[in-house]
Amino acid sequence: MRHITNPSRQTILQTLHFIKPHPQLRPFTHTTRKMVRIEDIRPSEGADPQTLLQDTNALVEESGKWTLCNGGKGLERPFKFKTFKATWEFMTSIATECKSQKHHPEWSNVYNKTHIRWTTHAPEGLSGKDTYMARFCDEKAREFKEVEVAEGEGKVGRDGIVEAGGCCVPKKANV
């Protein structure tokens, strides 16, 4: 009898490479992959994990723009506006709500981009204030007419500051 061995990891990956999913099934696969599970989040003490999971999923899946960070203790996303003034005014409107909520963001700004992260410092973890403020940011961003952040744009550098992009490159060469 022929000895049957388990296929190697490489063989499995090569086989999977040739199995192309039916085009109509692709969006489905995508949605499943992004879904946040209870073990992905690190609730702050006193937060209700189920409510937190539902609200986080609404931000990560439905809005599609927020991502979990800090090992499930935070939510972050980049924002972009037409001008520096619009960006600053958006940030001011967030700061006003922060005063009422007694909750502050971890954020940076360069020209027309701001990167916002919500996490609770004490007790450390993800809390209802973070999901509330993330949703608040989405609403305000719509009000201040946010513009699309292109793929690969709006990342945070090693210095913790949102990348500048080509903000100060002259549009026309001075001749």
Ligand SMILES: C[C@H](O)[C@H](O)[C@H]1CNC2=NC(N)=NC(=O)C2=N1
């Ligand atoms: C006393 C005051 O409410 C606390 O220091 C608040 C202020 N803002 C805060 N903001 C954030 N992100 N985390 C906190 O734990 C926190 N604590």
